[in-house]
Amino acid sequence: xxxxxxxxxxxxxxxxxxxxxxxxxxxxxxxxxxxxxxxxxxxxxxxxxxxxxxxxxxxxxxxxxxxxxxxxxxxxxxxxxxxxxxxxxxxxxxxxxxxxxxxxxxxxxxxxxxxxxxxxxxxxxxxxxxxxxxxxxxxxxxxxxxxxxxxxxxxxxxxxxxxxxxxxxxxxxxxxxxxxxxxxxxxxxxxxxxxxxxxxxxxxxxxxxxxxxxxxxxxxxxxxxxxxxxxxxxxxxxxxxxxxxxxxxxxxxxxxxxxxxxxxxxxxxxxxxxxxxxxxxxxxxxxxxxxxxxxxxxxxxxxxxxxxxxxxxxxxxxxxxxxxxxxxxxxxxxxxxxxxxxxxxxxxxxxxxxxxxxxxxxxxxxxxxxxxxxxxxxxxxxxxxxxxxxxxxxxxxxxxxxxxxxxxxxxxxxxxxxxxxxxxxxxxxxxxxxxxxxxxxxxxxx
Amino acid sequence: xxxxxxxxxxxxxxxxxxxxxxxxxxxxxxxxxxxxxxxxxxxxxxxxxxxxxxxxxxxxxxxxxxxxxxxxxxxxxxxxxxxxxxxxxxxxxxxxxxxxxxxxxxxxxxxxxxxxxxxxxxxxxxxxxxxxxxxxxxxxxxxxxxxxxxxxxxxxxx
Ligand code: FES
Ligand SMILES: [Fe+2]
Numbered sequence: 001x002x003x004x005x006x007x008x009x010x011x012x013x014x015x016x017x018x019x020x021x022x023x024x025x026x027x028x029x030x031x032x033x034x035x036x037x038x039x040x041x042x043x044x045x046x047x048x049x050x051x052x053x054x055x056x057x058x059x060x061x062x063x064x065x066x067x068x069x070x071x072x073x074x075x076x077x078x079x080x081x082x083x084x085x086x087x088x089x090x091x092x093x094x095x096x097x098x099x100x101x102x103x104x105x106x107x108x109x110x111x112x113x114x115x116x117x118x119x120x121x122x123x124x125x126x127x128x129x130x131x132x133x134x135x136x137x138x139x140x141x142x143x144x145x146x147x148x149x150x151x152x153x154x155x156x157x158x159x160x161x162x163x164x165x166x167x168x169x170x171x172x173x174x175x176x177x178x179x180x181x182x183x184x185x186x187x188x189x190x191x192x193x194x195x196x197x198x199x200x201x202x203x204x205x206x207x208x209x210x211x212x213x214x215x216x217x218x219x220x221x222x223x224x225x226x227x228x229x230x231x232x233x234x235x236x237x238x239x240x241x242x243x244x245x246x247x248x249x250x251x252x253x254x255x256x257x258x259x260x261x262x263x264x265x266x267x268x269x270x271x272x273x274x275x276x277x278x279x280x281x282x283x284x285x286x287x288x289x290x291x292x293x294x295x296x297x298x299x300x301x302x303x304x305x306x307x308x309x310x311x312x313x314x315x316x317x318x319x320x321x322x323x324x325x326x327x328x329x330x331x332x333x334x335x336x337x338x339x340x341x342x343x344x345x346x347x348x349x350x351x352x353x354x355x356x357x358x359x360x361x362x363x364x365x366x367x368x369x370x371x372x373x374x375x376x377x378x379x380x381x382x383x384x385x386x387x388x389x390x391x392x393x394x395x396x397x398x399x400x401x402x403x404x405x406x407x408x409x410x411x412x413x414x415x416x417x418x419x420x421x422x423x424x425x426x427x428x429x430x431x432x433x434x435x436x437x438x439x440x441x442x443x444x445x446x
Numbered sequence: 447x448x449x450x451x452x453x454x455x456x457x458x459x460x461x462x463x464x465x466x467x468x469x470x471x472x473x474x475x476x477x478x479x480x481x482x483x484x485x486x487x488x489x490x491x492x493x494x495x496x497x498x499x500x501x502x503x504x505x506x507x508x509x510x511x512x513x514x515x516x517x518x519x520x521x522x523x524x525x526x527x528x529x530x531x532x533x534x535x536x537x538x539x540x541x542x543x544x545x546x547x548x549x550x551x552x553x554x555x556x557x558x559x560x561x562x563x564x565x566x567x568x569x570x571x572x573x574x575x576x577x578x579x580x581x582x583x584x585x586x587x588x589x590x591x592x593x594x595x596x597x598x599x600x601x602x603x604x
Contacts, residue, residue: 193497194486197596223519228509235505245506341596346497358494370597371484371499373513379599380521 004029008435012442015431017407018400018424022389025203025397031337033434038318039064040159041433043169045320045331046070048347049153050190051097052078056115058104059097062333063159068145069093070155071100073115080145080157081117086138096194104142117142152181153189160437164269172412173271176314180324180347182306185297189327189347193361196344198370202382204319204340205426207332210378211313211321212274212422214259215401217252220381224373225252241285248363251280252374259417262312268410270429272422275312276414281325282310287355297351315422317429327360330368338386344368399423448576450537453549456581457572461530461553464603469511472603476504477575477582482603484588499593499600507603514601521601526559528602535572547574547581555604566604567591 003023004010011033014021023030044063051059052072060069060083067083069092083091085106092104092113103120104113112120119141122128133139147158149166154177156166181189200207210216217225228249232242242250263276275281294303314322319332327349333341346360367374389397402419409428415421435441456475463472476482484499493501502510513519514526533552540547548571555566568590574581588604 194594196486196497196499197594199596199598201598220520223513223516223521224509226518227513227516231505231509231512235508243505249509343596354495361495361497365498365500369499371600373510376521376599376601377519384520 002029003027004033006033006438008438008440008442011434012431015427016396018403018420019396019398020427022395022397024427024430025205025386026337026389028337031203031334034334035064037437038430038434039066039334041163041436042318043149043156043158043164043166044318045316045329046080046148046155046157048189048191048345049078049150049155050347054099056099056101057097058093058100058115060093060095063145063157064334066159067091068157069142071104071115071117074102077116078148078150078155079116080148080155081142082145084143085111086119086141086143087111092142113141117144152177163436169269170271170316171267171269173267173269173273173314173316176273176311176322176324179306179309179311180322180327182298183294183324183327184349184351185293186351187297188350190350191345192348193346195331195346196364196369198342198344198368198372198375198379200340200342200379200382201338202340202379202386203337204332204334205430206382206385207330207340207342208315208317208319208321208426209423210382211315211330212264212272213420214262214264214274214418215256216381217259217280218255220377221252221374224377225249229253244285244359244362245366247284248359248366249374251283254280256418261417263414263417264419264422265412265414266422266425267412270317270426270433271315272425273311273314274417274422275310276417279310279312279325281312281323284359287353287359289353290356293352315426317426318433326363327356328364328368342368399427448540448542448547448581450540452581453537453540453547453572453574454535456574457535457549457551457570458532460572460583460586461532465529467527469514473504473507473511475581475583476507477577477584478504480504480583481585482507482588483585484590484593484604486593488593500588510603521599524560526557526601528558528604529556530604531555532570542576545576547576548572549574553604557600557602559599559601564598564600566600568593568604570604 014024046061047059047070055072055074058069058071068080069083070080073079083093085092090106090108111122114120145157149156181187232246262278264274265276266272310325321330327347329345331343335341344364346364348357366372399420402416431442460475482502483493486497486499490496514522531554535549535551538548538550551570553570557564571587573585575584
């Protein structure tokens with residue numbers, strides 16, 4: 001029985017000021033509505049332009065449940081289509097990435113399409129003469145997604161024809177992407193390898209919330225980070241330098257006071273980041289030669305400004321997290337209400353020392369891999385929550401830490417770093433983007 | 447004198463120590479500079495500048511093993527268990543004079559926890575060196591046949 005249907009009031013009722021109903025995590029109907037409304041109404045990360053460096057290069061992705069393919073056209077432009085042949089629906093690209101040459105050719109009946117999606121040729125074309133073919137959607141070739149923005153090489157798309165524009169949607173939150181790109185002395189990032197993929201048996205939003213959950217590391221990761229510190233203290237002997245590995249694990253055990261003072265910044269539309277004043281990434285040892293390169297490229301003042309901004313996790317609503325200081329993007333790809341594919345990508349800072357790439361790759365496998373002990377700690381919590389939320393005794397999830405009555409939604413603010421306000425911010429955006437294409441959107445009802 | 451049989455026996459014993467969770471005895475099989483590597487790419491060459499699932503030295507392996515027994519290691523409540531099914535190792539190099547010993551072993555690996563069971567297949571490559579009259583692991587490399595698939599938790603050693 002449909003409980004929520006297309007009823008904006010019922011959907012809005014799932015989100016209170018500082019609580020959310022468990023159905024947002026466990027109800028398959030809510031998940032279906034997210035795929036039909038939330039994801040199409042939002043700007044979703046598709047990939048990075050460095051994955052499409054040559055004409056004919058393509059990548060495939062999913063926006064919510066919709067398979068898409070992005071390609072680099074002969075004139076250098078980037079195009080995005082739904083990944084199906086207009087003839088009988090066969091997927092036009094089946095690999096995560098590749099080069100299709102001058103055109104896409106469907107493997108079933110050999111219809112072909114230019115890399116801007118337009119129909120190039122059909123074998124035995126005569127057979128369509130006088131059939132009215134030219135009046136069908138198939139005649140236009142691959143179905144295009146019009147709302148595509150490439151921002152400093154990051155490709156985002158919005159499936160809905162109408163909605164909030166890119167600039168309004170992201171606003172100042174783009175400063176985290178800016179900072180990550182600026183960390184390259186050439187102002188350029190490159191993806192050079194496949195992501196680490198990790199299947200999670202939990203709802204995608206648990207992962208997103210966890211990115212700004214600063215009260216869990218010292219508790220949930222005592223087992224991994226805490227043990228790493230303990231073993232190192234015992235085994236270090238008289239070595240002076242802390243190994244890169246211990247530098248990466250150690251800060252997870254920082255006390256509450258550290259996270260409190262480091263702060264959280266929230267932005268409109270559900271974006272926000274931890275680590276405003278400083279972060280767990282602040283005290284890594286310097287990499288030889290890097291500062292010199294940065295000063296040469298940007299000048300003394302600007303170089304220090306860029307490197308002094310060491311944000312922790314930036315959530316781009318709805319489903320990615322960017323870590324500028326270690327050049328990682330995590331994509332939380334919803335598969336089912338209780339299944340999420342996490343792809344963690346590393347960008348290489350073009351022109352920067354290799355050591356930085358080595359560190360980013362190391363961080364990624366320590367924290368984001370199915371073999372990562374930090375990952376094991378987190379997934380265990382998500383799985384237990386996915387199970388626990390089925391209980392009926394209390395149907396609400398509590399997000400009240402440092403809540404203030406009358407909290408304004410959709411503002412920019414810097415707050416205490418242990419606040420759960422970014423989670424409240426996300427859920428405010430969630431209700432808005434779930435319902436904005438329904439008859440009585442939640443925003444208007446307020 | 448190290449023979450092909452010494453290498454084969456060593457590899458069987460190594461898997462047996464993992465299956466019976468004799469972690470300290472297993473760690474003792476490694477050379478002090480030994481590494482455990484799980485690549486993430488086909489025929490991967492570089493463990494450091496290409497992404498890997500694991501590339502760990504003794505310090506990191508010790509962290510893993512101590513964590514498994516930790517009072518607050520919730521992902522080990524209940525505990526995982528594992529089983530290695532090995533094909534006869536293929537000896538690639540057995541050169542006692544040069545002190546170089548290499549083998550490649552096809553395996554099926556099962557890891558269970560609670561009611562869940564996951565199965566993996568691939569190849570284990572052993573680079574061994576002679577220390578005194580014993581063999582030690584310089585590198586244990588695990589290439590999964592589906593290294594690029596999205597796995598759930600893998601908490602023990604293959
Ligand atoms: S399905 Fe693609 S050409 Fe027929
Ligand atoms: Fe965590």
